[in-house]
Amino acid sequence: MRRKGLKIRVGWITLVVLVVIIKVISANSEWVERYFTYGLYPVITTVLRFLLGWIPFSIGDILYILVIIGAVYKVIRLIKLIRRKQFSKQYAYRFIGKAVFLILLVYVIFYGSWGLNYSRQGIASQLQLSEQEYSTSDLDTLVGLLSNRLNGQAQLLKPAMRDSFKSKQNLFFNASLLYKIAGTKYPFLSYKGYSVKPSLFSYLGNYMGFQGYYNPFTGEAQVNTTVPASVAPFVASHEIAHQLGYAKESEANFVGFLACRLHPSVHFKYSVYFDMYHYAVRELAFADSLKAKSYDSTLHPRAKKDIADYIEFYKKYRNPIEPYIDRMYSYFLKANNQPKGRRSYNEVVTWLIAYYKKYGKEVI
Structure with a gap:
């Protein structure tokens, strides 16, 4: 005893x-x-x-x-x-x-x-970026850049390109490949031995409001494979960013952007610009809703349809429990150096603006 x-x-x-x-x-x-x-x-x-x-x-x-x-x-x-x-x-x-x-x-x-x-010090230190307050004009410039990129990729995107990534393994392999490509430009993004898998809770995740997550106990990146095709590639790249040690959601989003825009696949490029446009135009809507609507009206029909499908997809899964799960997750993020809670994902806008201001608009 x-x-x-x-x-x-x-x-x-x-x-x-x-x-x-x-x-x-x-x-x-x-x-x-x-x-x-x-x-x-x-x-x-x-x-x-x-x-x-x-x-x-x-x-x-x-x-x-x-x-x-x-x-x-x-x-x-x-x-x-x-x-x-x-x-x-x-x-x-x-x-x-x-x-x-x-x-x-x-x-x-x-x-x-x-x-x-x-x-950690994170992406700010690695790219010498300054996390500063941005103006509505800065945000307007960013949304304009992203809408142009999104429309350009939408024009190139063919149904067959998306169909080629219906295979989960093909999607995950290409998501890991994009970090090997990105690693040649950004050495801190080099990636070896991928471990990206479909979540066993994918359908449940739609009711709980998650598209993917990283398991720190096993080192696996889980992707909700039931999400619309427009966002699936970026979700996979976001979770790999967590594997690389970018724990904050805004940084994982930004790292996913850095990697995806270098991928040779139009589907991956379209996915990242679809997501980044969504975050940026949402922030613009808080400051100038009419301006945000005017950008939405100029989108390529492919992007408009994908936005409508995305909204319809999540409408099907709305339930009374999700807001409570959302609130709990916000508390978790706030407890881990992300004071804006769920809106921390949107803070990728800060990094995108700082990035184009330092390195030029062409980097977007």
């Missing part, structure tokens, strides 16, 4: 020390960038991708399913104990202690394997 008690105390002390270390490191973005993002993290993610990337289904999703089953079992057992009046104070203390220990363990694994990237 003494040996067991000693192990428990050592376990608690170790976890608490690791939590403190993570908090101290996360307070210094330079340390995170140097010692974690380009130190420990590449080793962790590369090993995970090579170990699990070859498996055709998501190990991470199966892990989540097992956790959910375990949690449901524990809750049912707890309810039975309460009904039988067997829920003593001693049991309650043990239950709370185990729950806190588990939360600390998940915290350490999550931030120690990936989450510290929320505190």
Whole structure:
């Protein structure tokens, strides 16, 4: 019994020390960038991708399913104990202690394997970009550039091009290939050993409002493969950006943009401009709704149809639970250096404006 008690105390002390270390490191973005993002993290993610990337289904999703089953079992057992009046104070203390220990363990694994990237210097440091407030005029310029690019790609896009990416494996392989291409221009985007997979929760994801997610426990990028074809390539590239250590949603969006625009496929280029236009015109609508509508009216018929299909797709899945899930996710983002919550995705507009202001409009 003494040996067991000693192990428990050592376990608690170790976890608490690791939590403190993570908090101290996360307070210094330079340390995170140097010692974690380009130190420990590449080793962790590369090993995970090579170990699990070859498996055709998501190990991470199966892990989540097992956790959910375990949690449901524990809750049912707890309810039975309460009904039988067997829920003593001693049991309650043990239950709370185990729950806190588990939360600390998940915290350490999550931030120690990936989450510290929320505190890195990121793309601003790598491209010498300044994250500044932008004017309505800056936004207008960006939307004009994106609408021109989107219309240009829409003109080139043929149905056969989209059909060639109906194969999930072809889509995922090309998404990983685009980072190999991007890595020749931006060395910090080099990518080895891809691990991109269809989510086992794809249909459920439509009701919950997600298009993809990264599993930091297994290093897998999951894509909701039921989303419209107009956004699927960009979703895959966004999730790979998370694999590369860009944890913040605005940065993952921007990195996805940098990579997708270099891909030889018209479908991939169209997808990135479709998404970026959506983010930018939405921001413009807050400042000048008439101007935003005028841009929408000048879009290529292909883009107009895709926007209508996209809206119709998500209308089918609206439900009373989604806003609560949305709110919880916003709290999670705010707790991880993204104060705008869900609107953090839209902050890619800040990076796009800073990028064209520094390197010229042709980079858009």
